[in-house]
Amino acid sequence: MLKRALAIISLLLIGYWIAQGLAGVPFGQDRMLVAQYYLDHVKEQTGAVNAVTAIVVNYRGFDTLGEVTVLFIASTGVGALLWRRKKQRTAKTEGSIVLTTGTRLLVPFVMLFGAYIFIHGHLTPGGGFPGGATIATAFLLLYMAFVQYEIPHKAFEKVEGAVGVSYVLVGLIGLAIGGYFLYDWIWQDWGFGVDNIGRLLSGGFIPIIYTIIGLKVGTELSGIIDNMLKEEVSE
Amino acid sequence: MNGQYASLLIALPLIGAFFVPLIKGAGKKAVKYYLIAITAVQTGIAAWVFQQVYSTGKPIIVMAGAWRPPVGINLYIGHFAALFVLIVAAVSFMMAVFSLRAIEVEPIDKYAMLFLLLMLGATGMIATGDIFNLFVFMEITAISAYALTAYNKTGEAAEASMKYIILGGIGSSFFLIGIALIYGSLGTLNMAQIAQLAGNMNATVAQVGLALIVFGLAVEAELFPLNAWAPDAYQAAPHPITAMFSAFVVKAGLYAMARLLYLMQAVESWGSVLKLLIIMATLTVFVAEFAALRQRNVKRMIAYSSIAQIGLIALAFALGTQSGVDAGVFHMVNHAIVKALLFLAVGHVAVTLGGAEMERFEGLGKRMPLTAFAITIGAIAAVGIPLFNVFWSKLRILLAAIGADYAWAAAVVLTASVVEAVYYFRLIHTMWFTGEGERINEGLAVSLMLLFLAALVIVIGVYPDYAWSIAQKAGNDIFNVAQYIKNVPLMGVGA
Numbered sequence: 001m002l003k004r005a006l007a008i009i010s011l012l013l014i015g016y017w018i019a020q021g022l023a024g025v026p027f028g029q030d031r032m033l034v035a036q037y038y039l040d041h042v043k044e045q046t047g048a049v050n051a052v053t054a055i056v057v058n059y060r061g062f063d064t065l066g067e068v069t070v071l072f073i074a075s076t077g078v079g080a081l082l083w084r085r086k087k088q089r090t091a092k093t094e095g096s097i098v099l100t101t102g103t104r105l106l107v108p109f110v111m112l113f114g115a116y117i118f119i120h121g122h123l124t125p126g127g128g129f130p131g132g133a134t135i136a137t138a139f140l141l142l143y144m145a146f147v148q149y150e151i152p153h154k155a156f157e158k159v160e161g162a163v164g165v166s167y168v169l170v171g172l173i174g175l176a177i178g179g180y181f182l183y184d185w186i187w188q189d190w191g192f193g194v195d196n197i198g199r200l201l202s203g204g205f206i207p208i209i210y211t212i213i214g215l216k217v218g219t220e221l222s223g224i225i226d227n228m229l230k231e232e233v234s235e
Numbered sequence: 236m237n238g239q240y241a242s243l244l245i246a247l248p249l250i251g252a253f254f255v256p257l258i259k260g261a262g263k264k265a266v267k268y269y270l271i272a273i274t275a276v277q278t279g280i281a282a283w284v285f286q287q288v289y290s291t292g293k294p295i296i297v298m299a300g301a302w303r304p305p306v307g308i309n310l311y312i313g314h315f316a317a318l319f320v321l322i323v324a325a326v327s328f329m330m331a332v333f334s335l336r337a338i339e340v341e342p343i344d345k346y347a348m349l350f351l352l353l354m355l356g357a358t359g360m361i362a363t364g365d366i367f368n369l370f371v372f373m374e375i376t377a378i379s380a381y382a383l384t385a386y387n388k389t390g391e392a393a394e395a396s397m398k399y400i401i402l403g404g405i406g407s408s409f410f411l412i413g414i415a416l417i418y419g420s421l422g423t424l425n426m427a428q429i430a431q432l433a434g435n436m437n438a439t440v441a442q443v444g445l446a447l448i449v450f451g452l453a454v455e456a457e458l459f460p461l462n463a464w465a466p467d468a469y470q471a472a473p474h475p476i477t478a479m480f481s482a483f484v485v486k487a488g489l490y491a492m493a494r495l496l497y498l499m500q501a502v503e504s505w506g507s508v509l510k511l512l513i514i515m516a517t518l519t520v521f522v523a524e525f526a527a528l529r530q531r532n533v534k535r536m537i538a539y540s541s542i543a544q545i546g547l548i549a550l551a552f553a554l555g556t557q558s559g560v561d562a563g564v565f566h567m568v569n570h571a572i573v574k575a576l577l578f579l580a581v582g583h584v585a586v587t588l589g590g591a592e593m594e595r596f597e598g599l600g601k602r603m604p605l606t607a608f609a610i611t612i613g614a615i616a617a618v619g620i621p622l623f624n625v626f627w628s629k630l631r632i633l634l635a636a637i638g639a640d641y642a643w644a645a646a647v648v649l650t651a652s653v654v655e656a657v658y659y660f661r662l663i664h665t666m667w668f669t670g671e672g673e674r675i676n677e678g679l680a681v682s683l684m685l686l687f688l689a690a691l692v693i694v695i696g697v698y699p700d701y702a703w704s705i706a707q708k709a710g711n712d713i714f715n716v717a718q719y720i721k722n723v724p725l726m727g728v729g730a
Contacts, residue, residue, distance in 0.1 A: 025440055069355070181297065188301070
């Protein structure tokens with residue numbers, strides 16, 4: 001009781017203190033310094049209609065590379081901690097026929113939609129991370145509906161590594177061509193799709209990067225699901 | 236050569252880590268040697284960057300994607316970053332070599348990836364010039380550290396990692412709120428521009444934002460009261476990883492704290508944040524030294540000692556004067572060397588004899604004389620005896636504290652150092668004057684590394700001038716914010 005009261009009091013104090021700080025940043029005031037620059041220049045400089053993806057992949061691409069790495073660490077960490085010499089699924093109850101048939105029908109659509117999201121990252125809301133998560137949802141569905149289902153690990157691991165390598169390689173090609181790491185050579189040097197803004201084949205290297213991220217996120221989250229659903233079996 | 240190639244410091248460990256799944260079929264040995272190769276190349280690049288920065292005296296500004304700051308993210312590799320990137324890479328290389336013998340637990344491919352990403356995270360934290368990017372790299376460091384702490388899969392490792400993950404998660408969220416407040420009030424994330432605009436910031440917002448950031452980073456930087464995870468994590472983590480934690484992961488957190496603190500010198504409420512930090516730092520030294528006194532496990536004892544030294548560095552950074560910052564950087568360098576030496580030697584003993592309890596160190600002087608010798612050098616240096624490197628940096632810190640009118644802090648720290656002498660000399664006594672035993676083969680690679688580090692300790696101890704001049708340049712990099720702003724080619728958005 002005393003503990004709880006003390007906790008509540010200290011939380012209130014911290015809350016009040018942070019609220020004091022927040023009061024110094026009034027809502028609705030124009031405080032755009034850098035943001036205004038992005039809004040004014042995004043189309044001509046990156047070829048993307050979606051300003052968020054242009055910032056995330058192009059202007060601040062370094063952060064996204066970092067976030068992809070964070071996810072990679074998460075999946076690697078789960079893999080390292082749940083590693084066993086022999087693992088198997090031990091689910092007991094088969095899903096009902098409605099569930100299995102429904103899954104069979106839905107999975108292709110979910111995957112198609114996931115791919116749609118990450119391919120159209122420079123045009124519509126979304127991008128690599130939501131697209132990849134959607135694809136992983138399709139695999140989660142398969143795991144939930146079928147007792148025996150397993151993703152092809154070997155292939156998934158290799159894809160995960162290969163797309164990660166290709167993300168860094170795209171950056172390094174930028175370093176070689178334009179002199180800067182993560183330099184958007186497709187847009188800045190080749191001008192590919194300059195008269196095509198707002199259509200699929202534009203946006204410099206954003207669609208390429210987002211395809212890479214989509215594949216990476218999809219395989220990683222599926223790998224985490226797989227690792228967590230399996231149990232050790234004694235030989 | 237083009238300075239932009241310094242971005243390889245980030246790109247190489249990343250591509251190295253992503254590539255591991257593709258070669259893991261080649262076997263355990265191959266992955267370990269691959270790890271050594273990548274860290275060796277990284278050390279080479281870091282040495283090149285170090286040579287560039289210190290010979291020209293100008294920082295290397297890496298602009299990702301050719302966007303000039305503040306629109307894009309820039310890396311700022313000045314004197315400090317160049318020095319510590321080199322230390323990070325060199326320590327990683329040594330620990331990769333040590334991993335050959337020390338790591339037998341599967342899966343080795345995952346270990347290699349996490350190892351490389353831990354190195355990447357620390358490098359990025361030290362090199363970046365953007366506060367949100369700092370957060371991203373901090374997460375990379377922290378999450379690989381969580382996974383590596385639990386890597387041995389014992390019960391105590393899982394518990395240690397759990398503590399760390401919860402505290403670290405809370406710390407990161409505080410840090411993120413702090414960033415949001417600063418971004419909300421200034422509209423920019425670039426460190427140089429923040430420093431430029433900090434003067435006209437609302438005092439309350441600045442105080443809350445800065446305090447939240449300091450609190451968030453204090454988890455990574457192991458300051459009291461947020462360091463409860465550290466001794467457990469140090470004890471439970473694989474031996475090479477413990478050395479990396481102590482030699483550079485903590486340092487990256489401390490540096491980030493100092494950098495952000497000095498960037499916002501111009502805000503009105505700056506002094507009160509410094510006072511908070513001084514109290515935290517003094518308590519860290521005091522509590523950790525007394526906790527170390529009672530430990531029966533040598534690895535844990537040195538972990539506490541490491542935390543105490545970190546408190547000392549934090550104290551130096553919190554003084555708010557040029558001499559304090561210089562002394563802090565000097566101590567960071569010395570501490571990185573000494574603690575890499577100690578954790579390497581203790582880990583080596585634990586691998587060879589199967590544990591790091593005090594009993595196993597009895598008669599070590601007869602069984603593993605070289606390792607015992609290295610531990611002795613490290614212990615004497617850590618206490619701060621003249622003619623060893625830590626003496627000079629401790630002295631500078633104490634002088635700086637007195638110079639900044641914090642004589643009470645200096646007194647507390649000095650008292651704690653006496654305690655440090657007690658437990659280190661107890662360890663030395665146990666090693667040389669008790670127990671019996673046969674000679675054990677110590678292994679060439681580890682012996683060479685131990686000798687190299689011990690030699691470094693003594694060389695810096697006898698000729699401190701060169702190392703001190705490097706530390707002064709690096710300290711100036713943190714303290715002299717006007718110069719920092721001038722060095723970053725801001726494109727004048729909004730300002």
